[in-house]
Amino acid sequence: MTTEDPDTPDGGPATPTDRQGDAVSRFAVPEMDCPSCASKVESSVETLPGVEAIDPQVTTGTLTVRYDGSATAETEIVERIRSAGYAVEDRAETLRLSVPDMDCASCAGKVESALSTVDGLESYETQPTTGTVVLTRDGSHPTDESIVDAIESAGYDVTETSETGATDAGTDDDLWTSPRALKTWASGVVLAVGLGLEFLVPGANAQVGTVLGSALHVADLLFLVAVAVGGQAILHNGYYSARNLNLDIDLLMSIAILGALTASLAFGEALYFEAATLAVLFSIAELLERYSMDRARDSLEELMDLSPDEATVRRDGEEVVVPVDTVDVGERVVVRPGDKIPLDGDVIDGESAVNQAPITGESVPVDKTVGDEVYAGTINEGGYLEIQVTSTAGENTLSRIVEMVEDAQSNKTEREQFVERFSAYYTPVVVAFAVLVTVASPVVLGTTLSTAVVYGLTLLVLACPCAFVISTPVSVVSGITSAAKNGVLIKGGNHLEAMGAVDVVAFDKTGTLTKGELTVTDVIPLNGNSEGEVLQCARGLEARSEHPIGEAIVAEAGDGGEREVAAFESITGKGVRAELGGVPHFAGKPGLFEELGFDLSHVHATTDGGLVTKTAQQLCERNNCLDLLDETVPELQAEGKTVVLVGTEDELEGVIAVADEVRPEARAAVARLKSMGIGKTVMLTGDNERTAGAIAEQVGVDDYAAELLPDEKVAHVEELDAASDGGVAMVGDGINDAPALATATVGVAMGAAGTDTALETADVALLSDDLSKLPYLYDLSGRANGVIRQNVWASLGVKAALALAVPFGYVPIWLAVLAGDAGMTTAVTGNAMRLSNVEAEALDTEP
Template sequence: MTAPQTISRFQVENMDCASCAAKVDTAVRRVPGVSDVSVSVTAATMTVTHAPDINLRALARTVAALGYPSKLVQAVGDHAGSGHAHQHERSDRPFWSSTKARLTIASAVALAVAYGVGHLRPSIAVSAFLVALAVGLLPIARRAVLAALAGTPFSIEALMTIAALGAVIIGATEEAAVVVLLFLVGELLEGFAASHARAGIQGLTRLVPKIARLERNGELSEVPADSLAIGATVLVRPGDRMPADGVVTEGESAVDEAPVTGESVPKRKAPGDPVFAGTMNGDGVLRVRVTATAEDNTIARVVRLVEEAQESKAPTERFIDRFSRFYTPAVVAVAALTAVLPPLLAGADWSAWIYKALAVLLIGCPCALVISTPAAIAAGLSAGARRGLLMKGGAVLETVGRLTTVAFDKTGTLTRGRPVVTDVLPFGRDAAVVLSLAAALEAGSSHPLALAILARAAEAKVPVPPAGASAAIPGRGVVGRVGGVDVFLGSPAAAAERAPVSPEQAAAIAALTEAGKSVSVLVAHGALAGAIALRDEPREDAVRGLAALRSAGISAIMLTGDNRRTAEAVGAGLGIEVRSELMPEDKQRIVLDLKARGAIVGKVGDGINDAPALAAADVGIAMGGGTDVALETADAAVLHGRVMDIADMVGLSRAVMANIRQNIAIALGLKAVFLVTTLLGVTGLWPAILADTGATVLVTANAMRLLGWRGAA
């Protein structure tokens, strides 16, 4: 029987790059009782699976000794999870007040004092610079020793310590002190960039208000928003943000969903419509029934999803990690050979070549290379999430850009998912009268076709008179009396039983049916009065979205369970290949067939009846408005359900991969240039550390550009 395990979550400070996370991971895995560790630089957290009796304070001290202060913020329980624990908010203190910043400032002050003392008392200049060096180097050396003892001998701190001590031995004390300061400045800049990237997605959590107006037993009271229970009713005034995910029960208003979904135009909300926590109420008072607790609302799930995604490494990132494990020891070996071989084999000056070897050691620091990929992926995932494009990890982000075929569901994906009136065909009466009589019969009904007719009547501003003796006839239509006239609205076959149909009328109805539309025929006073055609129409951006995919070199296909005539009518309008009347297993088979022919396939659907095909695809993309299914079923999700978002997701992926290639070129290119100039004696220790720090800052800054990505949608 497996021993019980507990999961604990820690907040960890000062983790700025993947090498920081690797040191923490390696050290914690060596602690007795720990069975698994997951470290997220982006979330600044460490999740540890361990035996229940482990000393968590000692574990936190182990991590803190490496230079990463940590504290327990969440005890989840066993693997199954026993509810949700409160997640502490991360510190919002300015980066310059951190431990790293204070150390950097102290080192800078000590170096300035050393220069002053050296100028006034040259005889003690070396001692002054040794003191300045010690201020910055001792904490670095301590971390290097502890990292080596914890299983990471080739850390950046170890390389820095060796280089600084070597410089002192050959008499370059002043230079060593400057190099240490530059190293600390570089680390500080890395921390600033990492916190900036982290704040991008975490800023979403601040959109949810702290206070909600709870309505209970007819009375209003202000309560903490995170205390709202499912089923509670809250009142949201104009200008207020939604305190929770919910469903409107009373009132109408325009709601600005841009912070959550990226939707630029406010959406009109009425009873029955969903609303998301953090969105802004516009012009009306809404009563909302809460449907999710604070830790499970849309924003919390988006943040959690992105944090988990950023822990999942892309193939390129895993390759860079593996490469860096061999790269750093290789750099140490090259530096050692640089110091030893020329003096031994050619009688060269030991001091000069040891100096060059120390510069090689600094040039070889892997920070810029290691951070090149995760920084771009983290920025890309955050930029996408803030615009409603969610991808579960770097592997998904990387694969999306390589798609060659995208298979779309029809209903609710390429189309709006609800019927709309497309034609009002009068037979001897005015079209407005036909619409008015039909709306009178359908008033009060919640059937999708009825709602479509009522919406068209409201849009056309036709009167809707009261109907008497209304009754639904199952499978045939609805009958009633409007303004003293007996009226029937139903299928063409049922209408033909109540009134004669001329050949011209039959041909007109058949043409609408042939176009894939549902036709309801109105009979008034024993004669055909008109016909109303309805169809689930394509989304407004469907044509543009499919065209964008084609221009990106990606083919599209529609896979639907709908009837052939309706599917082909929609497909013809969109210019897309159609496969219709499919069962879920048929969709899965087609996706597998496409993959077998060498295609890299993305499947876009609603996440429920498309589940087999979503799972079979290289990337499954769920269309939805923040539902559990949309966020959890597939590999990726688009919150606001635009077809153009699929093309944007591809564009974002390709932008991230291009950024990664640029970053790797910057990291390795600068190192190659300075390696050559160092061996030729053109550059020394200062340029070497500037090359490493500069490359790290350039790579991080380049990755941060992705946070400004907008997309075409």
């Protein structure tokens, strides 16, 4: 773990040790907001012995110092910063603790009660679905030890302290052979033997004495042993619940067990069997509940395990294997075929296909070469790569995704908030009902007092709302982690719930429905020229142009056949002029050539010597290659393409059409959304009306709005939202469309992997540029809402039905244990885990 130095009075941050043994500290100096300020601070600090490097970051008001910890203390650095006239601000630290036994709402309540007594904690949040406690403290106070002591005083062990929030679910073998499990198995055997003596071999069940006038048989002794062995953990946890005034299942079960034993002595009618049954069955149910919760946590653990623990780094000309958390930004990492990429970085040598499915969900490996970005946790499929690290282990894309998935639990859904409010009243009401049934049953129903006590104890078992409370968060975690493994990052349960209810989806055009990059789509040679000749002529004209259209033409033409270019001139808003081989040539809009004297409606075209596009070929066949431009240019423009003519002052050589291509999966994604129940799809774009109409027709959206400024996009989203029943999802690039994304019910960012802004600002981020993830997201959200409804009403309905049936003798105490509490918790967890099997479907990408 990285923590602040407890001796630092000013909240100085972590002082980790780098590979040479030097210490590195970071300080918040908010008043250091200009280069001269940074210079003063740097001059003051560098006078200390052992200081090796100082990095003042004016934009963030942060000072990073690398120094020899044996020569200089962090407190001395703080003093030197102050002596330069700048204050060091106390910095809150976020701490994550793994508490695997905290696997239900009542457990979380006890931990929260214990933490409320710790001074200095700014905030704390319990996450029972991941067994994690997230705390914020002021500097280094309170200490780790005091926080851990508080949690352990509530009866829970802290197995790991870190800033990564790693959970420690343990293996199945660990669970089933744990001390709790072994005691449960032992108590179960003793209970079974007691039952055999009680009912199968009554002759061997001799009386061995009396207790307060009540006969005590061998079976009763065995039942008491079962209580002592199997109920030990229950009574232990119940003690901590009582000490923290938490009316949870552990306390209620403890009261039920002790109540049964007390009633046995008080009424002379043995309830030892009931007490033993409670202890054994509840312990078994707890193990099953823990098993189910571990399975839920495993889905998040799989994300954490994607990144390797070690990296092969090239240092001083040699390759050394080191822990990933010791690799600095800028170092070279070597990744061989089949290895996982340990850290985010840029390829500086080699080429390979990288399987990015663990991060982006892309099913096909992506080719990587020098200059391309790669992500930690992805897999090098083929070639050798050398990567220059761009982010440390705790700051890479994978780490941010894992952290955001964990933190998503804090954004509670409306159902979750309802459940929490309801549960606050549920337990006291059922406990009061238990007391009423115990007192009133002998009078109203004519039951014996011992039977009435059993009824009351059974209701106490049903009084804890564990299954009811856990039903929503476990579904949310299962859904969010399933989405993350499919390349979709959902920033909270509220967004998961909202996405499943939207009935309008609005799309940005550029970079969302289209690829966001101009490419040549049509080349039509004229007057005996070939396609290649037209492209090479255009390349010579556009090579010096910085316009995106020119760049697209140059990229399509490639190398070779270059002509000597002279007298280059850009004709603003119309095109370019240059001399190729001494002959003046032009490339530009049709209007430019009309100004040169061309009558485009009477230009004869030929396709001899060059391959033409499907569109041009069809037109040629229809018009016998006459007056091709008269129809071709308008039709290309109607398709949303930009037309560039190429030629001399006397002769047209060809036509080139350039467009931002529609994503191959866009039309199928829109159609799939409609088939799944989306009522309306809309495209919102700043592009011109003609292009917008063409793209809208190609992808099949119901409506579109063009030539929109950012604030006009916001207004359109607001109008759509006002007219919809379930809200609007806006899909964009996460940066340019930020206002519209923020206004929508759910903002969905495209291609967010490695993009800090998109990851931080979007409600949902599609980590790859793949629109097929959108129908998957909608499907998953709809299923999650269904599972949440099933879990909430099933857990509440079963509890209510059992509670109402108890006074009539229909619910034995063992059924209350298995069905009413931990059994239902296991059931709702298992139901939630079905979401982990929802996978993105491949969509048809045919145009």
